[in-house]
Amino acid sequence: KRAREYGIRIGVLPTGVLNAITDVQGVRVGHTTLVQGQEVRTGVTAIVPHAGNVFQQKIPAAVYVGNGFGKLAGSTQVVELGNLETPIVLTNTLSVGTAMKAVVEYVLRQPGNEAVQSVNALVGETNDGGLNDIRGRYITEQHVLAAIEQAQAGPVAEGNVGAGTGTVCFGFKGGIGTASRLLPAKLGGYTVGVLVQTNFGGVLQVNGAPVGQELEQFYLSQQLKDRADGSCMIVVATDAPVDARNLERLAKRAFLGLGKTGGIATNGSGDYIIAFSTHPGLRVPYASTATTQTTTTLTNEAMSPLFLAVIEATEEAIINSLFKAETMQGKQQQRIEALPLDKVLKILKQHHAR
Amino acid sequence: KRAREYGIRIGVLPTGVLNAITDVQGVRVGHTTLVQGQEVRTGVTAIVPHAGNVFQQKIPAAVYVGNGFGKLAGSTQVVELGNLETPIVLTNTLSVGTAMKAVVEYVLRQPGNEAVQSVNALVGETNDGGLNDIRGRYITEQHVLAAIEQAQAGPVAEGNVGAGTGTVCFGFKGGIGTASRLLPAKLGGYTVGVLVQTNFGGVLQVNGAPVGQELEQFYLSQQLKDRADGSCMIVVATDAPVDARNLERLAKRAFLGLGKTGGIATNGSGDYIIAFSTHPGLRVPYASTATTQTTTTLTNEAMSPLFLAVIEATEEAIINSLFKAETMQGKQQQRIEALPLDKVLKILKQHHAR
Amino acid sequence: KRAREYGIRIGVLPTGVLNAITDVQGVRVGHTTLVQGQEVRTGVTAIVPHAGNVFQQKIPAAVYVGNGFGKLAGSTQVVELGNLETPIVLTNTLSVGTAMKAVVEYVLRQPGNEAVQSVNALVGETNDGGLNDIRGRYITEQHVLAAIEQAQAGPVAEGNVGAGTGTVCFGFKGGIGTASRLLPAKLGGYTVGVLVQTNFGGVLQVNGAPVGQELEQFYLSQQLKDRADGSCMIVVATDAPVDARNLERLAKRAFLGLGKTGGIATNGSGDYIIAFSTHPGLRVPYASTATTQTTTTLTNEAMSPLFLAVIEATEEAIINSLFKAETMQGKQQQRIEALPLDKVLKILKQHHAR
């Protein structure tokens, strides 16, 4: 079960209906999960920002680099142009090239894109090489295309799925997690949704409670000495009309949400945040010959409530990834335990954190 | 009393002897506090990185901009050259110019600087205009020079002193706070010290406990609707041999410490982190004609323990600023209450956070 | 006379009527020039972006740091918020604090700003310490206020005036220069104006002709060995509706214009570009309580002609600063010759560059 189903209420803002990135209208998520034999524990997760042709109707987007040890392909163009033109794909470190190829293939063959000659595939990754035979590079273009094409609205599978299949977080089994926040109507009624691929370390806190310490498993403790590395990809969606500059600011705040779970962004952790707005009025048409565009966007001042929302949703998405992940055994008999929920819930109760 | 004196233990690493930025050998701190009549509640805090002539013996330094609503003078040169050549001065928003003038004066008249024609004064600020008649601009160059010249090693005054005299944090009286962490000998035995000037908002957490919520005073709650703005200047010192590039990464992690207290870096908050290394082997001599410099610095990989240290020290420094600040009345009868420690301690106990 | 009066035609685009930054409607420029005794050769230049209250009606703006050895105060807030709220002031390196104080004073006392408690003064500088007794700090707040208040539309004084009074460029007397470009009506008919404060070195080229080499005065030649340092402040104004993100891109192209004059951005040169749009539809009202703003801005694609315009205008503004500057003698009998126009014109003729 997810954290909230245990009565854990992170933050002060209400969630969206699904408490998922898919609460942001039009956003769809698809997973391809590869669990084969003893050695293959990996996958692909695709986030499709809207139902149309994303290349033809680009969306405002930004990237914030929390810690750049990682291989986020496509980031510089998003930063320069302030927009995103493909689905976002997450996978393992050594499969970024394959995923780029698949995203390019996907875009080239979409109806309407017959003349397209340039595609900026945005592909992130974390390293699942602890449980997965990552050097085997089992991800194929078909796996990536399947994740994109099967992406759907509604509840999002969490834990050991998609790009989170083989990941490790705070020494426990990590994975995919998601959450959302809904602003009050008088603040616009906007939704912020977050999806994470958790694969990092630090000193785990759950809703403020010192779970990592109580479980005696944290960075620099005996048990975990060298295990804090890894990465965290964070995808932030909002239906608020936010331009690229303010999306970058929003992305930066998600990093604070990671911090609240006890993440410390170690040297070896690729911590990236991708943020985008699905607001229909902000689409950037590819084919347009107009030299100007008229948009209605949030002012700088109006961003602050969204900042709070993204911090809360990121924190909860990370916790959800841990709550939903299950113990997994993988390559070379490596076994990563799920977060021991019974103990954790006891700790949380002790700390009045649920 | 400081947080730790109440048995509050933030994080997993031990503190330095003083639990202050001055645990980093050679670092001195000086305050000028201006409390005059009903209207003047402001001051200056100076951090002097080493006992020598800082202009002649520059030190590696970096700046990370958490949120750039703020007037940190001198940041671009620090970023470009990777070093710092003056004491760091913090004051109120409208007195940055005065402080720059004073720092220039200070450098020009230091023995050995007779030929100096360029000075990069690093001056930060937060806005104390809630309690202080900031438009009156009561800070003089003498006040700034006094803070620099009276800077000393040893325990650091916290709360309503220096640049923290009139600040407000999470709706309570903020101020100056400090803390430090000491790495285990096998990880180098390095010290990381942090000093903060707290003047921001969000949803206060103390060592994980939801104090802001329990006190029903937080961003977007009834009481505090528009009070999360303000700023947080964070100064990070270390004796570890860290070059400018890795100091920037260290600075960025301090932002996570702010996040752990519930700070959300609202639009109007100028959240800056300045980090420097006092390691004697990394001094950058001004007068040298050598075209190369030989240095021994930490590898990327060796930074991770320092990242944990700076997050913990920043969190605790912010909490210390709140614990040590006292209720203050200022301009136009504005009154900002100190954090109600009795209630807070009760909340912390309830949450097993002390 | 200015370069164009000698028949030198830089680039392919036409100039505005004045060939000055003031071709951008509403932009005003003011200078305070200090030439006193043998030792004082300095000044202040103010660029006022529009006729209204700039704090109440902020304008989109960006800063690009070509080389950050320099003390541009206020840059981080412009970058974060994407707007400018004060006149831009240029002066000498050690007078930035004084200029900040004056700009704050100016804003606080403007009608309508009675409640303002935070001012982000944008103050740039170059080091005129070769000719000017810069340590004497002769600039007063009155000098700065005078430059702002006397700013006017129309032709802009160039050469040894204002902040360019004591500067040196390519080993010759530098100063203030300006130029503009006008896009064809079918590309929007926009104007781009540039003003520069030139104080840097390299290998001078005038409209492509190798003037520095022919005069045997260039960086790393016998004569000039250590004289390439210094700085170049570049202010770019446009009436095109360009948002902050694209203004940053525009600013970055101005750096290419500096390169075309033979500037090499040496370590010691503070090369900054500030760009802003005066388009009335993009004003950011301070007092507004609206949470959204509707704007019509140029698309990414429509920026390219402006990129060409700013490169050309920057190149010509720098050349104008050299053509208009006159030989000056200053502190310690230092004498900097004006560019020897007769020789230069001969070289240009030889190279068909006029």
Added chain:
Amino acid sequence: KRAREYGIRIGVLPTGVLNAITDVQGVRVGHTTLVQGQEVRTGVTAIVPHAGNVFQQKIPAAVYVGNGFGKLAGSTQVVELGNLETPIVLTNTLSVGTAMKAVVEYVLRQPGNEAVQSVNALVGETNDGGLNDIRGRYITEQHVLAAIEQAQAGPVAEGNVGAGTGTVCFGFKGGIGTASRLLPAKLGGYTVGVLVQTNFGGVLQVNGAPVGQELEQFYLSQQLKDRADGSCMIVVATDAPVDARNLERLAKRAFLGLGKTGGIATNGSGDYIIAFSTHPGLRVPYASTATTQTTTTLTNEAMSPLFLAVIEATEEAIINSLFKAETMQGKQQQRIEALPLDKVLKILKQHHAR
């Protein structure tokens, strides 16, 4: 023939022996050129920084984004960690994924890398879709591996080879170009080498002469209205002991060299500069357990001569790419003429530019 063989002498510094990036000891370059039927005009260029195992002996490196419309994979990790761990590969826009896969394959199978689980492939591109059926994606991993494995020291093939096979520059046939500069012994005797893949537009200048204007072919002229887009990848190598921070500054100056050829970095141009140091004392060992590293690096002040060198070498490399490229016909009968050298030489003579 190359520009210098026609007596064109760009800049004031001498070239290295080969006037090529391979003048930097240890640097090797390999090309795979694909010219097949009427439609395939593309290729791969690999730059291998040293003869050893680059993953095990990483090198200091930096990336500067001139204009981020482009798909440079791997840039964020280079920026974060300050080093490069693979050969640099250039190819066409839609083949970046394939090239990443090949670079990963290359690294995984190098002896000594049997345990490697993370590879940051640095792959740049420009869009050759004018002459090449880019949507056909003819580049295979074998093509990429061949370019890496056949890389060699000595003279570098220029023009229509490798990643420059199908590119267009200033409306003429572009391609691969290279050049180098050698600093005087008293300034360290360092070499700076540059290799470019030219595929951009603007207003062509050759050694200062207005060739684009004289040929009536330039951005915004009748003939070329929409043809300035494209990209320029610039690779800078030096044997000087330069750390990552100063390599970034070096990279930024290369952008000025592009500007001197008349490049304007249009919206659609992906202009990236990758700079690295081959100095043996700066290698970053992968397998090391040491927490510190001792290095001897150039001071900030000592960088300025290198700045001049990289500007000159970049300018000349671009010009060489044009001089060496030959007229090519490609997909859909598209034909791009080579720079008409006879006319150009006449123009240069007229302008005393040779």
